[in-house]
Amino acid sequence: MQYSVFNNLNGEGLSGVAFKDRNRKKNAIAHLSARVESTIPELADLLNISIPKTTELITELLEEGLVKDTGKKTEGLGRKAAIYSLNPDSCYFLGVEIKKYKINIGLMSFNANIIDSALDVPFAFLDTNESLDAIIKEIHKFLSNVSVVKEKIIGLGLSMAGRINVKTSEILSIYHFGNAPVKEKLEEEFNLPVYLDNDSRTLAYGEYNFGQYGLPYSEKNACIVNLDYGIAIGIFADGAPVYGASGYAGEIGHIPMFNNEKICFCGKKGCLETEASGLALIDYLVKKMKEGSSSRLQQVFSKKGFLELEDILEAVKFGDNLAIEGVTEIAYNLGKGLAVAINLLNPELIVLGGMLSGFGELLLLPVKTSIMQHSLSLVNNDTRIALSSINQRAALPGCCLLVRDKILGLI
Amino acid sequence: MQYSVFNNLNGEGLSGVAFKDRNRKKNAIAHLSARVESTIPELADLLNISIPKTTELITELLEEGLVKDTGKKTEGLGRKAAIYSLNPDSCYFLGVEIKKYKINIGLMSFNANIIDSALDVPFAFLDTNESLDAIIKEIHKFLSNVSVVKEKIIGLGLSMAGRINVKTSEILSIYHFGNAPVKEKLEEEFNLPVYLDNDSRTLAYGEYNFGQYGLPYSEKNACIVNLDYGIAIGIFADGAPVYGASGYAGEIGHIPMFNNEKICFCGKKGCLETEASGLALIDYLVKKMKEGSSSRLQQVFSKKGFLELEDILEAVKFGDNLAIEGVTEIAYNLGKGLAVAINLLNPELIVLGGMLSGFGELLLLPVKTSIMQHSLSLVNNDTRIALSSINQRAALPGCCLLVRDKILGLI
């Protein structure tokens, strides 16, 4: 890292004024990243320092190249203030989203724009060292095609399914690389600080920060649902992501909710995931078809021998009755699960994200109904239930932004 | 309020240096209240200001009377630093805990000690204005017996069961005073800022801050269970209490968990509370006795016509088999509910508090077993499950401390 603000993140050795200046610069950057752009009088106000001092700090950030003069204010009386923004080209953050059969790689500029990406790169996520090497190879390939100066990339984020201990950076789920210390290996390979996080949290962070036409939601207490083959949520309390002791918070998929005999992937039975997830939806449809229900999915199923969520999304588009019935069923159960989150967390906002949010209103309406049935109106009245419009595409920007915000010390 | 730090809590009108000084004093007090006592070099370090400036601030706080010189450091080489603490006698916080048949009133000193209290004052909590007047009368009575200068009392907290909107200070549960604006009435009556909060949160705040032999727990992510006739939890994320949108967070009692037909107080069925609470315990025992199970509780029941939790606590002390069976049953269900909290929040600590924690190990062990059965070992290994040693006695100090910390701006 070439920038003074990012050097020496905890300020070791710096004393007194130098330490304070570094912090004030970090705060200025934090404000700029949250409000996109700002003037010196505004920043002076926000940082509680005088205008000459703010001018000095901004001038230094300008000289370092982290901040950019982007014009003048237009409204209001009097002399127009100069507007400063983060310089998009000053540094970049790399994010890698690892999925079962593909990886997505993205590069985010300092002002939180994805400027380059490689999506749906075919890849086999296996528990082998070769699999990790394949990821490394793909990242190198991506980097060789990237136009920005490599030294400006100052962090790497990895998003993957399963439980990831954010304290120790251990990957503990069924997906891990034969106990290889992934973080260390990648840090050595790319000479960058590496941050691991859970796929649902990266999705949630992306949705929370870019879900409103690219802008953040204003609600400070929110749950973002990642509805995919499994189900998990990302929790925000007072605007900050909730990690819990080790980063396992949000595993709503494995709360004991149903009195069924279905054994979940986690080994327990009765998990929410067994009745309210993509897998549950597939199980439901297959069972119904075997019982004789007719559906356009029968063709697909007999051809492939299995169903994928994409098939069901497609079937619903064509108005397939059984598929619609299945989604309604799953949605109802999901609502029951979300009622739990509402009772426990009293959120202002729940966003339905992940692949299954592609079902749109078909998913949303029974979820809302079910929530009303399963939680107090007094409490659920507080909660706005919304559909994600960026679905699973939130994860990659979320992953990159998490890296940026961890480096900036915002979270 | 006579102290400059508390005057003008948001610093309106204060500009520049005065505003900063006020904030730095508040921070110094926050540090002192968290660490109990500190030296000037320590404070300078914590506040990131120079020693002469720290000396200046402390001198002013000393002159104002908020801080006290309490001796010298003993260990270490060199000249011994003077130790400063909050001056217990500088200001006080009044807390009132309203229960069904009694109220508890307490007065807390600046350094978080209850210095005076009136416990178990008989009182009928009805939905009438007379009921509110009775509370006011009792507070006046308490105050007239209190030895401290009345002007030094700078805040009043009210703790009561049910849902309390902390944003609007509305009391929305079945217990409210005929829509009387309780907060405004009390503020006028006592000329003090009044803070309302839910009984489970005050209990949790007390337990969290005084539960370890009077000291705070070190775990930053915790759930404190209030196990009484109903059940709720207080959630701490990153050391701070979680309120949610309106302060309704923690209502674990009403999560839909069971497939039973028991109608809960809230109107829904299948709530955790119908199978894991004091009421559920009583229902269970009464049902069993009606079915013919023998128990020493039969006497009490036929005499009074109903059971109270105190009776069951007593019966368990005498080794009553049915009571023990009932507690085990309830504990098992509670564990299932807590598994939900563990999955969602990944806490480092769960404390079983409230009246039923008086069952001790009899409660704790089946709860632990049940948690193991209903959550992933990977996640529940993170979680220490402990019994409260102060039970429901945590609520009054918690209520007072909440007032103090809200006034100090710590939460």
Next chain:
DNA sequence: CTTATTTAATAAAAAAAATTATTTACTATT
């Protein structure tokens, strides 16, 4: 029992930051 060492507290000097005043830039009004 000195003396060296360590740390705290205070004093003096230097630097940093906030105020205040001035200049610049722009708008609205006459």
Next chain:
DNA sequence: AATAGTAAATAATTTTTTTTATTAAATAAG
């Protein structure tokens, strides 16, 4: 077009704060 009014940026001044130096208070070691 000139002028009054508003707000930003800069310059000058003053105040605040830090830094450095000095003194004070304590312990450990010779």
